[in-house]
Amino acid sequence: MPEQSPLEPAEGDPFGPHNLPYGVFSTADEPDRRRLGVRIGDHVLDAGAAAHALGSPYAALLARPSLNPLMAAGRTAWRDVRRALTAWVTVPAHRADIEPLLHPLGSVTLHLPYEIADYVDFYASEHHATNVGRIFRPDGDALPANWKHLPIGYHGRAGTIVVSGTDVTRPSGQRKAPADPVPVFGPSVKLDIEAEVGFVVGTPSRQGSPVEQASFRDHVFGLSLLNDWSARDIQAWEYVPLGPFLGKSFATSVSAWVTPLEALDAARVAPPARTAELLPYLDDADAEEPGGFDLRISVSLNGQVISEPPFSTMYWTAAQQLTHMTVNGASLRTGDLFASGTVSGAEREQRGSLLELTWNGTEPLELPAGKRTFLEDGDEVTLTAWAPGPDGTRVGLGEVTGRVVPA
Template sequence: MPEQSSPLDLPEGDPFGPHNLPYGVFSTADEPDRRRLGVRIGGHVLDAGAAAHALGSPYAALLAQPSLNPLLAAGRTAWRDVRRALTGWLTVPAHRPVVEPLLHPLDAVTLHLPYEVADYVDFYASEHHATNVGRMFRPDGEPLTPNWKHLPIGYHGRAGTVVVSGTDVVRPAGQRKAPTDPAPVFGPSVKLDIEAEVGFLVGTPSELGRPVALGDFREHVFGLTLLNDWSARDIQAWEYVPLGPFLGKSFQTSVSAWVTPLEALDAARVAPPARDFPLLPYLDDSGEEEPGGFDLRITVTVNGEVVAEPPFSTMYWTAAQQLAHMTVNGASLRTGDLYGSGTVSGPEVGQRGSLLELTWNGRDALELADGKRTFLEDGDEVTLTAWAPGPDGTRVALGEVTGRIAPSPAA
């Protein structure tokens, strides 16, 4: 009989090869209530805790957890040691007899939100997105507000409504008022939108009253994940003056089931776009040894059709600058804090990361195979995928984010 191939014998160029190794949490059909820390390799997930125990790792207890949070809290040395160990377990042939029985096919497991979200903050860091929005809503004024290029603008979201990819998005209801309406009305949102973003996950906490410097980004941020900040544009437009986003954003935020470690993206680090003028010292990254940007290529599909390909490398504010600004007033970080980049949009029409921009607030409908779209309809399914350049010409794939729109119970 021919020798059976191993799930560790991956096709050449597999973007989930040993150069990637994102973390997630899974359960199996025979033990649905037992959540385990897993690492993705190709089309399988490794039971990380079981492998660590079987191979005598000093981190066995840390990996035998139902959540990423204990590993996040362990700090950068542990992150590096565990990643190095996992790489060896999955690439050294002598480990195969132990490791292979601990691999589960992805289509045979259930994936869960892999961490407990402590706080959630979302930023507004794409100059192209902010300019488009400004032109739409302030056609007679400057597209960017006076503060935009001086600081990363953001808002605090709702940690309890961050959900894992695959969770339905129930259409939110709320107040809305068009400019020509005499009074507001209540009902389901009619301008439900997406925001294609990248989320950054904090591991090591910080002390209250002590800002985090630009150069300490790697000491605190464990990795990144794709993120869709669903937005009800009609609810948002009526409520946001004078305090900003609230119910138009807080109903749901979807994230990938996989967290990609920062180390997997070393080859994807790039310089951010040129700045127009000097920044204040705590945000000035001109002297940093490591470039602050990431070369991530995002694809947005609606019902399986590509509608946009936003490039993350165009983001004006970097994740390190966002972290520094978020803590400059002395606010502390907690393990499990999540912050979003803000909508990723590029200079071209096909690179816009929201339907608000793609349809210019509903003026220009998208032509899809199943009909025209200005904003999302019930039953629509949105998926974000992305990849980045990896070592030696490889690609590093990020875990996808998918959500399907379910009808509002208020309809």
């Protein structure tokens, strides 16, 4: 019986030809040579070599060590390349050319797939924002007065975004408990995670020209899972009045895989009902397609699932976030990354941060490795996710993993 081809993933594989996420990889024999790859099952296709072998007009774009040139080429190129890739991995006539260019996933090293320009983090889950408000303002309004009127966000640090698998060093900084007379300096004792989804910009825009929601697909290349590590004690002391700074900027982890928007057409859903009237530039009531994504996220701590946040509950959509962050005339650059903010659902087991899961440490998690309020040195956190695909398939979003190492 002939051996099954790597181009024929098992039925139900979330990385079948309906998905084809992009990444950047290197091999053991050429560790310094980074190549653009596309995942099919448990293999990675050398996209540049495939394009050269089959005479693709996009061979030059796909033979680069980063996704940025392809992302900057625009939506027509994205469609053409995806259509070609689908044919290369499904048409039997291409098999002899393509199979030698496949590398087992376990044999390659995955890298940050694009050069990041700017990084913006939003605060788009009503459940998360309400939980945080109840924790820190138990006698006041859970949501800030502006929360239902605009997507709240802040500009983060692009230079400390790392690819999945990179260790995260426990950050040190100033912290001050409410009863302490003065602050102290030392390693964070409230290190946390935030389960998020990041959207990466391909096509840039001109400064002074806001991007409308209807142009979302023209500018956003795809999405990745993202963990925005947070030092809650450092953040609590520093963030009034200007917002997150050192409590966030030490590390943000992203998946090695970028899922193209076109792979997620079957996962588009309507966002939650709006409970406040939106200004015209944010109003999406008459949008041509629903702005939400039905992404099913799973958060594991040391191999134990601790939360399953549903992205479909996010109040503000990625299209609204893109529009809002450019409405003042700010420009987009290829490689800009904007994150959803912590994804949390209505139920306790759907909360996307330890801050919420343990209610700021007052309700510890009971885990096989012992109780946890916040992260301890040696803890490993993994986010995975899938989305509904065409014809009952699942679209895998890869994973983002990080292990905490001592300060």
